[in-house]
Amino acid sequence: MKTEHIARTFVEYFEERGHRRITGSTLLPPPGDPVLFTTSGMHPLTPYLEGRPHPMGRRLVNVQRCLRTTDLEEVGDATHLTVFEMLGTWSLGDYEGPQSLAWGYDLLTEGLGIDPGLLHATVYAGDERTGQDSASLELWQNRGVPVELTVTDNWWSNGPTGPCGPDSEIFLWSGDTPPRSTPTEDDRWVEVWNHVMMRHRRLDDGSLVPLPQRNVDTGLGMERLASLLQGKSSVFECDVFDPWRRLVPRIWTLDEPTRRLVHDHLRSAVVVSGDGVRPGSTGRGYVVRRLVRRVLTVLWRDDPTRSLGDLPSEVIEHTLDHFRQDTDPGEVRRMLLDEERRFGRLLERGRQVLARPRFRRPLEEEDLHYLHDTHGLPRDLVRTLREEE
Template structure:
């Protein structure tokens, strides 16, 4: 069965069961969701619905959601792990329970997809004293009622089958469906079960996540009034099972991309599985992440993107694929997904620029850094590299700690991760002290002209988001009485038309003489109100939120003008590159 048909049948199945389809959302979570850097499941955007904070569009929902899971980056290279993947999801919000959810999943797998029912196993929560919860007898009974025999229902502990959405938030016991590829594919142990990582079993669906509790910061569980079900199926894994392979990279989803990698490298997949799997997954992940305006950086989403691209570069070089080859692979991914995700085509130049720039930056230091690492391993007594040396590789050569760990492990070395973290903390403290000597919020002083430039700085950000897209964020600013200097994430030179449009929008807002108001509130309330914030980690319990009505709402120390009409004529005088993936605008008020 082709992967296109797998998704189509999923949609048809849940539509026939009176579920409403939801749209796929961006990979970057909204500001109020700090539980993860990326959307990592189909239900993550729906947490407010499960918590009863928002009214759902229907009590039964389904969709296909693109996801990124950063914890799996080091595992990519085997037959099943992916950094970037698609989750097929269906949800009950105060509607049906585990019995119906299990039946819906079983019927689709066995009756619609034609999967061998004798190959299906289920895991059930066995209870946990620390959580104060007993065995999930309702779930156990549901699987037996459907027809899965007792010997294929495995009782698992909380680490395996108790779902949490983050450090805090909704949680509850879950149940997974696993496909058994047979004892010959596994470890051969009698104790082998679905939680064994030997390769015999593959988790394909999590059809019964019971969103029954809320976990607070202290780890205490409280029962939710609204009981719901979250079900997530791994699209790529289901396709693999239906196509008779436990290697997702040999499915129709990945096969064309793998063939392109084989062509560019003049090597075959059979003898280069790990490298080709990593390049295939990472080029998809980096294309989609860069497509949403993320640029390589030293923290947050930008750090993940940098790490993915640099790992991809390392393995592409092993295969003999150069910069132009990577560019062709990025184009291949865009062409493959442009109908379903047209923004990839619209942002294709930006995507190519971001990935190409990072390739160049890393390429300059890869040889030197690799040579230094080899020297460190030769001169190190024992098999553990010092944290200070690992940090030096990161700070000087741009080697993410995880990459150094991976390279070192290939030679039998470990790294002192605690020592690395100590060096990183020292560096961060020095940077903070240095920043304290600079302009507060980028302002040289609180003179009348500097205050005007501060206000128009907010307006310029909003204008750029209108012209280039909502993922544009401020990367820094410097304001004096003579000019504004504004840095923002963008992977290519702005066109004259884009600059003119941005300038015109700001001048239109100035002429409208819009009032500027300020309100003090908590950071949480500011985020709920939709306020943007660049340096929120510097703020205390209360923050100032400046609103330019209908234009901008930002957490800011101020000060600002009272009305936009006093600003004068805004003019962009220069736009250039500031650093990889970051552009700089210089503008004046006349």
């Protein structure tokens, strides 16, 4: 089942149940939003989760591209990507959590053909402030799905203050043996769908007050689900990476961890560029710069003659097309090559600076600040240059 088929099945299933499809936004939050990038499908909907009426109604569904810089260090494992697509549904003060979970179970087992015996759920166990999520627990017990009760793992918040509430997560077994143990004890249980019962707002003092309406917010990572449905061992093996796996090995011989990082970071840089962001020294631009330079660092580690100019045009075009972006692929390629030239010059200058007697000793925090402020050398780059020695 291809990712496009999964997305279509998901959206049509919820449209048949009264949800209106809303257009996913770009990676760029609206003006005034403090975050750099859209990190989840619910992010653009925050005002409506807080009580503002949505023009499309109280039941919504969409496909949203997201970027999470918090996952950068985890890229390379089987389940994390920097840029990914999130399938999402919302009840804005309409139905409650058990209805959402029932639909989720039916879609996974009937609509997508998943064996119910490969599912496991987790449910909020309750604490001194809020009680156990007994309604979700009862729903899963009635469906015959095993349940693990947790506290911190099943409480969702979007930060230290703001909307929050208990959640119930659905896990799919990825092992090649019959399922055993529980999601917190065995990482072969892969989280695929989170249903948040967003009922509270946390205040500055940590107290909880009811939201004006009781919402349900769900999110399902499409590439993660696709890899499991397609019988693949990681998100990097699902169909959205087909051109990357087919074409990149022809130009660069890479081990598996490096290949995953290169595919993820270049693909992410293409998508962010497709939404109009260019490399820079701060903010969103620095995220693009960091992505490209991490790729160049690992490529040049084994062969300094490698160039992003060798990247096949097909992978750029495929990525822009998949994310429905109208940016000229040639413009994206020029961005990559310009950043490559800038980074090459910076590396050369950095080697010359670090060769000075002053910096031959172990570097202190004052040295790192000086190298950044005076010579434009970030500490991660200084660390990379020191590893070359």
